[in-house]
Amino acid sequence: MKRINWTASAQALLNPLIAVLLGLLVGAIAIWAVGGSVITTYVEMWNGAFGSFYFTTSTLTRATPIILAALGVSLAFRAGFFNLGAEGQMIFGALAAAIAALYVPGPGIVKIISAMIAGMLAGGLWSALAGWLDTRFRMNLLITTLLLNYIAVLFAGYMVSFPLKEKAGSGGAQTAMIDNSAWLPKLFSGMTLHAGFIIAALATILLALFFRYTTKGYEIRMLGSNPLFAAFGGVRRGKLMLLSMMLSGALAGLAGTFEVLGTQYRYIDNMLSAPGYAWSAIMATLLASSNPIGAAFAAVLLAALQTGGMGVERNTEVPLEISSVIQASLILFVSARITISLIKRKKARAVDGSHS
Amino acid sequence: MLLQMKGITKRYGSLTANDAINFTLAEGEVHALIGENGAGKSTLMRILYGEEQPTEGHVFIAGQEHAFSSPSDAIRAGIGMVHQHFMLFPSFTVAENIVIGREPRAGMSFDRKAAAEQVKALSEKYGMPVDPWEKVADCPVGIQQRIEILKVLNQGAKIIIMDEPSGALTPLEVEWLLKAIKRLAKQGISFILISHKLHEVMDSSDRITVLRDGRVTGTVTAEETDAVKLSQLMVGRELVLTEKKRLEPGKNILEVRDVTLSGSKGGKPVLDRIGFTVRAGEIVGIAGVSGNGQSELLQVISGLRNTDTGQVLLDGQDVTGKTPGTFRDAGLAHIPEDRYMWGSAKEETVTDNAIMGHLRSFSRNGLLRKGQIKETVAQWIDAYKVKTGSLDTRGKHLSGGNMQKLIVAREMAHGTPFVIAAEPTRGVDIGAMETIHDALLKRREENGAILLVSSELTEILKLSDRILVLFEGRIAGELSAEEATEERISILMAGGTGVETN
Numbered sequence: 001m002k003r004i005n006w007t008a009s010a011q012a013l014l015n016p017l018i019a020v021l022l023g024l025l026v027g028a029i030a031i032w033a034v035g036g037s038v039i040t041t042y043v044e045m046w047n048g049a050f051g052s053f054y055f056t057t058s059t060l061t062r063a064t065p066i067i068l069a070a071l072g073v074s075l076a077f078r079a080g081f082f083n084l085g086a087e088g089q090m091i092f093g094a095l096a097a098a099i100a101a102l103y104v105p106g107p108g109i110v111k112i113i114s115a116m117i118a119g120m121l122a123g124g125l126w127s128a129l130a131g132w133l134d135t136r137f138r139m140n141l142l143i144t145t146l147l148l149n150y151i152a153v154l155f156a157g158y159m160v161s162f163p164l165k166e167k168a169g170s171g172g173a174q175t176a177m178i179d180n181s182a183w184l185p186k187l188f189s190g191m192t193l194h195a196g197f198i199i200a201a202l203a204t205i206l207l208a209l210f211f212r213y214t215t216k217g218y219e220i221r222m223l224g225s226n227p228l229f230a231a232f233g234g235v236r237r238g239k240l241m242l243l244s245m246m247l248s249g250a251l252a253g254l255a256g257t258f259e260v261l262g263t264q265y266r267y268i269d270n271m272l273s274a275p276g277y278a279w280s281a282i283m284a285t286l287l288a289s290s291n292p293i294g295a296a297f298a299a300v301l302l303a304a305l306q307t308g309g310m311g312v313e314r315n316t317e318v319p320l321e322i323s324s325v326i327q328a329s330l331i332l333f334v335s336a337r338i339t340i341s342l343i344k345r346k347k348a349r350a351v352d353g354s355h356s
Numbered sequence: 357m358l359l360q361m362k363g364i365t366k367r368y369g370s371l372t373a374n375d376a377i378n379f380t381l382a383e384g385e386v387h388a389l390i391g392e393n394g395a396g397k398s399t400l401m402r403i404l405y406g407e408e409q410p411t412e413g414h415v416f417i418a419g420q421e422h423a424f425s426s427p428s429d430a431i432r433a434g435i436g437m438v439h440q441h442f443m444l445f446p447s448f449t450v451a452e453n454i455v456i457g458r459e460p461r462a463g464m465s466f467d468r469k470a471a472a473e474q475v476k477a478l479s480e481k482y483g484m485p486v487d488p489w490e491k492v493a494d495c496p497v498g499i500q501q502r503i504e505i506l507k508v509l510n511q512g513a514k515i516i517i518m519d520e521p522s523g524a525l526t527p528l529e530v531e532w533l534l535k536a537i538k539r540l541a542k543q544g545i546s547f548i549l550i551s552h553k554l555h556e557v558m559d560s561s562d563r564i565t566v567l568r569d570g571r572v573t574g575t576v577t578a579e580e581t582d583a584v585k586l587s588q589l590m591v592g593r594e595l596v597l598t599e600k601k602r603l604e605p606g607k608n609i610l611e612v613r614d615v616t617l618s619g620s621k622g623g624k625p626v627l628d629r630i631g632f633t634v635r636a637g638e639i640v641g642i643a644g645v646s647g648n649g650q651s652e653l654l655q656v657i658s659g660l661r662n663t664d665t666g667q668v669l670l671d672g673q674d675v676t677g678k679t680p681g682t683f684r685d686a687g688l689a690h691i692p693e694d695r696y697m698w699g700s701a702k703e704e705t706v707t708d709n710a711i712m713g714h715l716r717s718f719s720r721n722g723l724l725r726k727g728q729i730k731e732t733v734a735q736w737i738d739a740y741k742v743k744t745g746s747l748d749t750r751g752k753h754l755s756g757g758n759m760q761k762l763i764v765a766r767e768m769a770h771g772t773p774f775v776i777a778a779e780p781t782r783g784v785d786i787g788a789m790e791t792i793h794d795a796l797l798k799r800r801e802e803n804g805a806i807l808l809v810s811s812e813l814t815e816i817l818k819l820s821d822r823i824l825v826l827f828e829g830r831i832a833g834e835l836s837a838e839e840a841t842e843e844r845i846s847i848l849m850a851g852g853t854g855v856e857t858n
Contacts (some may be wrong), residue, residue, distance in 0.1 A: 213726070215719045222712065225701035231660060232690065232698045233712035234681030 016287045019333035027326035036318035048311015049304035057193035063303035065255035067200040069281035070295040071207050072251030077290040079244040080224035085130055085145030086252045087278035088152030089123035093253025095156045096122035097260045098267035101178040108181030116257055123253020124246040131245030135238040157269050173269035184262035196258030207292040220244050286334050358383045358546055359515055364413035366399050373399040375570040381515060381548060384541050388549040388557040391567035392590055392785030393757035397550050401517050405437050406430035436513030438504045440520040444492045451475040451488035454507045478506055483539055498529035517548045522556055526645045527813060527846040534560040554583040566590055591787045600797060606636030609774045609805035615666035617652055626652045628829040634805040641820030642809045643845050649829040650809050651693060654778055658690050659683035671773050684713060689770035691763055693778035699763045702752040706744050707733050709751050710766050736765035740791055757784040768795050775799060778809040793819060813842050827851050
């Protein structure tokens with residue numbers, strides 16, 4: 001039994017690896033097309049991502065919000081809900097966390113905990129709203145989560161441009177800086193990596209255990225796998241949908257929270273949209289077929305592509321966009337993988353012997 | 357011999373699906389091929405139809421060796437296949453469906469009139485009446501099958517493989533089909549009939565070949581055998597039929613009162629004032645041609661669908677309009693009619709599929725009790741002889757019959773006062789059928805109330821204490837086990853009154 005499990009998980013790893021290799025191949029063609037040296041570029045990319053302790057920890061810093069958001073997206077996807085609203089949920093989480101950290105009185109630890117609670121609640125509720133619209137009014141979740149992103153972006157933009165705008169300082173659209181007692185501790189001095197990464201890693205393991213060992217995790221998996229089967233067995237879709245959307249949004253909210261508490265120390269307009277964390281998270285989830293541990297590794301990989309891309313731009317003539325090319329082709333190959341598994345399934349059905 | 361298959365062996369890795377099989381077919385002969393799930397029938401036929409290539413062995417047609425690399429090769433050699441699931445274009449006419457691939461032309465364009473005439477001539481020649489201009493979507497299932505046969509004949513088939521031909525038909529349609537097969541055989545067409553239904557096989561075939569575990573266990577003529585001997589050849593042991601004990605039914609467990617479900621767009625109601633009870637210690641059978649309200653009725657009495665009017669009471673509790681969870685808590689176990697739509701999740705493991713609905717007894721404080729689950733599921737698998745690689749095998753890798761056994765095991769394990777058994781033995785082999793029937797009869801003896809919905813009249817007749825017949829959403833009649841015969845049920849199923857006969 002164990003052996004079967006191992007081969008299965010090896011295969012689950014193999015497919016994304018093939019996608020990654022193909023992505024790098026396409027990237028190589030693109031590099032060659034713009035006249036760069038493929039080997040130098042990839043060496044620089046590796047160096048930019050993992051070339052030194054500093055770069056490695058920077059990559060992990062960048063991966064932290066992607067991991068957390070990807071866990072949220074995985075949870076929703078597993079339940080069968082296409083939550084594309086990670087961006088909005090992150091933004092509301094970050095905004096709420098910044099407000100809590102600024103205005104909750106008391107020592108740093110109180111500020112940090114209230115910011116985390118506020119961030120998770122804000123992200124969770126924003127996500128649950130989309131779930132509620134689906135159960136109550138049958139509004140398509142894919143559309144609502146996507147559109148709620150715009151509301152969140154614009155609302156947060158307004159908040160930091162007017163009511164919450166920093167009074168003194170540069171005049172950018174941002175809140176005041178939070179008290180440094182509420183800053184998340186750095187893991188290594190002089191490096192950007194903060195305690196949020198540890199929590200993200202813990203959350204990854206917890207989510208994997210949640211799916212495997214809890215009744216709610218079981219119900220969520222069944223609901224996503226065959227909703228009619230779940231209904232037949234007495235699983236209540238409406239309740240479970242609200243719960244899984246809430247948890248999904250809370251994880252995204254936590255991602256936003258840690259960006260405020262661990263990296264920027266304030267909410268700055270566009271600080272989450274510009275790096276495209278939410279979309280990287282969705283990509284990571286797709287790459288890993290919604291497996292939490294796989295999604296976390298995929299998140300690190302995507303973060304490495306991005307930090308590596310910056311290294312490429314610093315040290316070669318090849319532009320940063322080469323990373324985007326690789327990412328885009330990754331997604332293409334992931335979808336191709338889905339198609340191939342469909343074809344395989346058809347063949348398997350033809351082969352599995354007499355069924356009459 | 358028109359067809360000779362000699363020493364056919366087919367291996368998939370370590371699995372031998374066909375092991376040195378010899379099979380012959382004479383001109384104008386009906387030769388049935390029977391066996392349990394996974395005995396190798398389909399593989400053998402796929403080899404004959406060019407969908408698979410044998411690992412070893414030879415195929416001769418009229419003495420000449422053929423090696424088909426695709427179905428079109430087989431069709432060219434005069435072999436036709438009528439699949440269990442019809443392959444027709446519902447929005448096209450009968451004639452268009454029959455002439456497909458060899459359309460008559462007028463210049464550059466398709467000559468519809470010539471096609472219709474050609475089809476008419478064909479249908480007259482073989483005594484299979486169809487209206488060439490009718491849309492296939494408007495044809496009943498029996499006619500659709502006729503169209504399939506005509507299509508194959510039009511392709512010039514001399515040998516027709518029929519895979520489970522009676523699966524979707526009403527008893528009257530089955531009777532017609534078997535007659536038609538015999539008539540065509542007299543006109544020189546040869547048939548290979550794959551079937552689970554021994555009485556049909558005995559009725560229509562000249563010879564019968566039985567497969568077990570990929571080997572031929574016997575080829576016999578219909579005259580020299582009977583159903584008992586055939587099932588022995590299929591299963592490899594004698595089947596013991598559990599006798600149905602006489603029982604005095606107890607209190608009402610399921611009460612359905614005046615349930616009505618309106619149709620779409622103000623059409624005929626799907627369910628029309630349905631009322632009946634199922635008592636403790638009895639099996640009530642529901643017969644009917646599929647599409648007469650059975651599925652909807654099952655959904656209403658399991659909480660998957662709300663009723664427009666009326667009430668459903670389960671063990672004295674009014675559960676009308678409640679969720680499936682409430683129905684289950686009130687005492688329902690449910691073997692669903694569609695095992696993949698409702699009964700399982702293909703992508704999940706055997707274990708995950710087995711514990712649905714059992715979470716309460718398999719968990720503590722929201723955590724699954726893995727050890728207990730593993731032990732119990734292993735017991736079920738053992739008791740129902742579910743063939744699976746492991747408990748972690750995904751549902752999609754189980755054959756349909758084995759998935760069905762797993763679902764029956766799961767639902768019977770609930771030990772509830774009420775059980776819905778919808779098509780409980782669809783697609784399972786004779787051995788498993790025996791196990792499932794025994795389990796249902798045992799539950800009846802333990803004072804369980806069982807509602808059996810089945811398209812197999814033999815199953816209904818064998819198990820039921822009372823039989824209700826559904827026709828167009830109404831209960832067209834009720835028969836006790838004593839007065840029920842296949843004929844009387846068939847007449848009620850077709851909308852007759854049941855009183856006119858005998």
